[in-house]
Every structure is written in structure tokens, then in C-alpha cells.
Amino acid sequence: MSKANLTQNNSFLIDMTKCTGCRGCQVACKQWNQLKAEETEFFSGEGYQNPPAMSEYTFTRIKFRDYQKNGQNEFAFYKEMCMHCNDPACASACPVGAFVKTEEGPVIYKAERCIGCRFCMIACPFGVPKYEWSKGLPLVKKCTGCYDRIMEGLKPACVTACPTAISYGPRDEMIKEAEQRISRYPDRYINKVYGKEEAGGTAVLYLTSLPFDELGFKPVTMRALPSYTWSALRLVPTIFLTVGAGLSALSWINHRKDRLKAEQEQLAIEESVNPKEEN
Amino acid sequence: MTTTQLVVNEIKGYHRFVKFLIFLVLVAAVASMARFIFGLGATTNLNDTYPWGLWVSFDVVTAVPLAAGAFTLGAIVHCFNIKKLEPLVRPAIVTGFLGYSLVAIGLLLDLGQPHKGWQVLRYWNLHSPMFEVSMCVMAYTTVLFLEFLSPVAEKFGWHLPLRVLRWLEMPLVVAAAAISTLHQSTLGTFFLIAVDKLHNLWYNPLLPLLFWVSAISTGMCIIIVEATSCHKWMGQPNEGVLLRTLAKVLPWTLGLYITIRVYSLLALSNGPFFDQPVLTLLFFLELGIGFILPFIMFTQKSVRNDDRRRVTAALLVIFGVVLNRFNVSMFGMMDPNQIYYPSIIESLVTIGIIAGHILFFVLIARYFPIFEHHPETVDYSIPDRLQKLDGRSKPVVRGIKAQPLKAGS
Numbered sequence A: 001m002s003k004a005n006l007t008q009n010n011s012f013l014i015d016m017t018k019c020t021g022c023r024g025c026q027v028a029c030k031q032w033n034q035l036k037a038e039e040t041e042f043f044s045g046e047g048y049q050n051p052p053a054m055s056e057y058t059f060t061r062i063k064f065r066d067y068q069k070n071g072q073n074e075f076a077f078y079k080e081m082c083m084h085c086n087d088p089a090c091a092s093a094c095p096v097g098a099f100v101k102t103e104e105g106p107v108i109y110k111a112e113r114c115i116g117c118r119f120c121m122i123a124c125p126f127g128v129p130k131y132e133w134s135k136g137l138p139l140v141k142k143c144t145g146c147y148d149r150i151m152e153g154l155k156p157a158c159v160t161a162c163p164t165a166i167s168y169g170p171r172d173e174m175i176k177e178a179e180q181r182i183s184r185y186p187d188r189y190i191n192k193v194y195g196k197e198e199a200g201g202t203a204v205l206y207l208t209s210l211p212f213d214e215l216g217f218k219p220v221t222m223r224a225l226p227s228y229t230w231s232a233l234r235l236v237p238t239i240f241l242t243v244g245a246g247l248s249a250l251s252w253i254n255h256r257k258d259r260l261k262a263e264q265e266q267l268a269i270e271e272s273v274n275p276k277e278e279n
Numbered sequence B: 001m002t003t004t005q006l007v008v009n010e011i012k013g014y015h016r017f018v019k020f021l022i023f024l025v026l027v028a029a030v031a032s033m034a035r036f037i038f039g040l041g042a043t044t045n046l047n048d049t050y051p052w053g054l055w056v057s058f059d060v061v062t063a064v065p066l067a068a069g070a071f072t073l074g075a076i077v078h079c080f081n082i083k084k085l086e087p088l089v090r091p092a093i094v095t096g097f098l099g100y101s102l103v104a105i106g107l108l109l110d111l112g113q114p115h116k117g118w119q120v121l122r123y124w125n126l127h128s129p130m131f132e133v134s135m136c137v138m139a140y141t142t143v144l145f146l147e148f149l150s151p152v153a154e155k156f157g158w159h160l161p162l163r164v165l166r167w168l169e170m171p172l173v174v175a176a177a178a179i180s181t182l183h184q185s186t187l188g189t190f191f192l193i194a195v196d197k198l199h200n201l202w203y204n205p206l207l208p209l210l211f212w213v214s215a216i217s218t219g220m221c222i223i224i225v226e227a228t229s230c231h232k233w234m235g236q237p238n239e240g241v242l243l244r245t246l247a248k249v250l251p252w253t254l255g256l257y258i259t260i261r262v263y264s265l266l267a268l269s270n271g272p273f274f275d276q277p278v279l280t281l282l283f284f285l286e287l288g289i290g291f292i293l294p295f296i297m298f299t300q301k302s303v304r305n306d307d308r309r310r311v312t313a314a315l316l317v318i319f320g321v322v323l324n325r326f327n328v329s330m331f332g333m334m335d336p337n338q339i340y341y342p343s344i345i346e347s348l349v350t351i352g353i354i355a356g357h358i359l360f361f362v363l364i365a366r367y368f369p370i371f372e373h374h375p376e377t378v379d380y381s382i383p384d385r386l387q388k389l390d391g392r393s394k395p396v397v398r399g400i401k402a403q404p405l406k407a408g409s
Helices: A024-032 A089-093 A119-123 A147-151 A157-161 A171-184 A226-233 A236-273 B003-012 B016-038 B054-066 B069-079 B083-110 B114-121 B129-156 B159-193 B207-233 B240-268 B277-299 B307-329 B344-367 B385-408
Strands: A010-015 A061-069 A072-080 A099-101 A107-109 A166-170 A204-207
Touching (some): A010 A171, A024 A061, A024 A157, A089 A099, A089 A119, A089 A226, A089 B159, A157 A166, A166 A171, A226 B129, A236 B069, A236 B159, B016 B344, B054 B083, B054 B159, B054 B207, B054 B307, B054 B344, B069 B083, B069 B129, B069 B159, B069 B207, B069 B240, B083 B129, B083 B207, B083 B344, B114 B129, B129 B159, B159 B207, B159 B307, B207 B240, B240 B277, B277 B307
Parallel strands (some): A010 A204
Antiparallel strands (some): A010 A166, A061 A072, A099 A107
């Protein structure tokens, strides 16, 4: 669907073995995007993380996971954000094309187009688009990939703030880098770059030492999501023409049959009225 | 007496039930005002986990197949040429027109930016099933409005529009069937993108086809229910003989649906299927009580020919389709740890929309000739003032022309 060169678009490589859970990215994101703080309390969500979920005010957050390693309690971290898919489900679902996968990488949202149907929220396999539930005429909110910063030659706010874990650059280079790290330290990483194939490929790539499902990653299809609906939608013109032409032909034949029958009856009546003329 | 007094007196004369319906509609109007004043979050139980709730599941996804009677019957009568069912067409068109108008109202309430809804016409996204459905619903509501204009034009004696509408009748019937095929099926396409969200019992690539076939069956069942109720409560003649013919089609469409449903489940879906007891129960309720039982009933001549048993079977199909649409758009996508249920305001609005449908049907039936359209009693050449004018004026003109010629010679 997208014409952009997907090997070159900017991607995030998030190495979760290097994340210290400082949440500088969370703060930087709020600052740059001028997002309100949320009132929180400890353990209101699944674990230590706060706010309890991404929302209209929170575009990214660090999730915490407790686990045991060699009999010791350990923390694992995972940065939750928009995955900026190569072929985004939200962009194909939106009736007015309010979501666009840009050449630069981020999937951006054009608020002026949005009619508020929330199909993007149903479509997104990662549960990223959030809604302004507090408003009378709400819009969708999600991570912008700091498109405004990128266009000015800067890196995204979370990347700039992160002291250790996030690299940012062209997608093919990020994948190469990730695979190099795995081959250099096979005992440190699980042999998988999450986001390389997931949902048809995303512009956010993860490396981790823990199985992804243990970190709370949802199982996601490897096929680009728009292809699921398109396999049915592409038949629309054919079906429209077939049904239209079929029913037109059917009714034309039936009406002609009726007309011929009526004409024959008329003839028969005329014959019975003037039988002598025939002779 | 002023007009207001006339209207008040007219309403005072209505049946208690009609007055109750008016009350429900007014309550829903107040509730929908609350939605705009206080916002979607405060008035509904929708949230980021459940962006779609009762309003989408019932007012759109379920109401559209429930309004499928008009296009189904139109095609049966005019394309398949089963002309004797014609008396059922007009009430079906009124039901369809009301149904789609109320879908539009339900949709506008649910949209976050209803004032920008028209932008679907401006920014096309051909890859979006939502775009396809929006365009089709707008186009089809227009078609239904034109079809509905016939009794209105008859009532007020507008002869020119009547002639145009009669000339348009066949193109409109074909357009109605083609457009309906598209959006009835595309409502199923919506959920093809919910790959890992919709439960395996309902997720399969044939959802669009299943939605379309079940909509056709529902359309016919709605007509059976509607004609039976009009006979019972509105003093209309018993159309039992015609409904018998209609009921003969139903085993075929229901049988086709059940076949595709079972095939798609066995051959095209991936398990596990029966991992959630509640969903398993809902699935068997839907398929067993809502489709297989009425299918068996409609194959029996004794059921088809008996008014009461026929309408029971039709109601079972409607139950099956309503449950199916809720299973696909709501229950099958639910997170067991966080259950969605509609808020009072959501419920009041939906109840008001159902009440409004019945209310407007009763009122339209009261003021417009929607039941009198029996072709054997309607002379198509009358009323037609233009024809008469032509017939009368021609000899007169000739006479005038003839006279000066004579005078000149």
C-alpha cells in the first residue's frame, strides 16, 4: 500500500537488556508533546509501571516485569509505544485516510480528517491508538514518532533522552545491528528481532533476554494486517458489476417473457374476435 | 383551531402504545443530547479497551441486516419475477428506509466528530471497509428514499414525480440489490482485520459471505414478522398465502448459510474453538437455536402454512442473526478480565431507536398509502394528469388549427 522505501525509513532499535527503567523516555515524550500528567497510584495496573496503561495523555511508557534468574529476583523492562508498522492496519482501516505511513518512518495522524469512528482502535494489533474520552467531540491520540522533530533533523524525544537502550536510524541498518548483537552475544539475547516480521514488519525493533510472551507481548500475525481485509475488499467492483448485470439481465429476460406472453394472448383474443379474417 | 392544537388533538387520539413509543423516543433524544454535552467517556461505558459498544454492535452492525427486507424482496419480486409478492414490497421499503435512517442517526451519535462525517465523501480510502460501508449506506439510503417517495407522491397527487419514479423502479431495484450485497458483506470484512482479537469460533475469511447470506435470510424473516404483526395489530388483511411462498425460499438460504458456516469452521478456521465456556454456549445458541432449528422448521410444510409457527421460526432466525452480530462485534472480542456492558444512556438511546422504528412505521402507515399497493387493484395509467391533459388538448389544438385554415381559404 505504501510507496515509501521501507528499508530506508527510520526505525527504533530498543535493546531491552540495556534498559535501566529510568523512564526518561516517558518524561521526554510528555514534555515534547505537551501532554498532561496523569494522577496515578502505585500498583494500579499490572505491576510497578505507571500510568496503568497508555492513554490520550501517555504515548509511551516502560512496563516492568518481575522474574527469577538463578534464584534471584530480577526486573525486565519493555518500552510500549506505537510500532509505526510498514503497512499499518490503522491507515488501511481509516475511512478518510487520516493515518499515513510517511517516507521518513513515522505513522502520522491527520486530526483534521478524522471523523471519530474508532475503527483504527479495533484494527491496531498493538492497541496503540487511544481516544479523548473526556471530550464531547473527541479525537484519536497516539505516538507521532516525533515527526516534527525528524523533519527538523532531530531525533525523537525518547531516543534523545534514553541514556542506554534506544538506537535510531534506517531500518535495514537497525536490523543488521540487531542481528550482529545477537550473533556476538548469543547467550545474552533470545534469537529473535521482534518487529522484523511482526504485522508485516514494524519500525520499532526489540531485542530481549526474556521470551517475548513473558514480557507481555501479545501474539501477533506475521502478515501485514491490511492484506486480510483487502483480500475481500478487492472483490468489491467485480461483485457490484456481477450482481448488477446479473439481476438486470434476469429481469430483462423475465419481463420479455411476460411481454411475449401478453402479445400472444392479445393475438389469441383478436383471432377469436375475428376468426374469418384468418381464413 | 391552530395547527398546534390540531397536532395535539391528533396525538391525543393515538393508541396508548403509540404514546408510550413517543415517550421512549423523547427519552432517547434527551439521552443523546447528554452524550454531546458531557462527552462519550462520561455517558457511555466505552473506553480504550472497548472502543465499540452497543451503538456499533446493535445500531449499525445488527440494524443493517435487520433492514435487509427491502432489497431482498425487491429482487425476488422484480428480478426473479414472482409478481404475486408485490403487496409485501411497500411495507418492506418503509421498514428498510426507516432502518437505514436510524442507522445513520445511531452512527452520528457514535462518531466522535459527527459534524465531519461528510468528509468520507472528500477523502476516499478505497482500502477501508468503513469507507465502503459509509458510501454504500449513503447511496442505499438515497435509493430507499426514492423508492419510499412513491406512496408519498401518490398521497399528495404529484403526478410528474410518480411517472419518473415508475420509470426508475427497475434501475432502483437492481441498484438496491447490488449496493446491499456490497455493504452487507463488507460489515463482515470489518472484523477480518481483528485477526488476533476476534475468537476463532467467529473469525474466518468467509465472514463477508456469511454476513451477506444471513442478511438475505433475515430480510425475508423480518418481512414475515412485519406482515404478521400488521395483520394482528394494525387491522391489515392476512397475507399468509404470500408469506407461504416467501417461506419456501428460506430453507435454501438458511441451508446455504449453515453449510458455509460449518465449512468455514471446519476447513478455514484455526482452533482452539471451545476454550471459553461462555463463548461456546453463545456459539451453540446462535447456530443451533438461531439457524439450524428454524431451518428444520421451514423445511416442514406444516410450519410454512401455519401463521403462528411460521412467525415463530422467523423470530428464531432474527434471534440467531442478532446474536451472531453481537458475537462477532462484541462478545467474541471481549477480554474476560474486563467485561463491557452498556451504560444507561447507551441503552436508552438504543431502546429509543427501536421504539422510533416501530413508531414511525405506524405513523407512516397511518398517513400514507403503504398497504394499498396491490397491483391487481392499481391502474398504472391513473392517476396521470399529464396523460389526460395530452389526450384532451390534442383534438382542441387540431380544431383551432383547422378553423383558421378554413377561414383563410
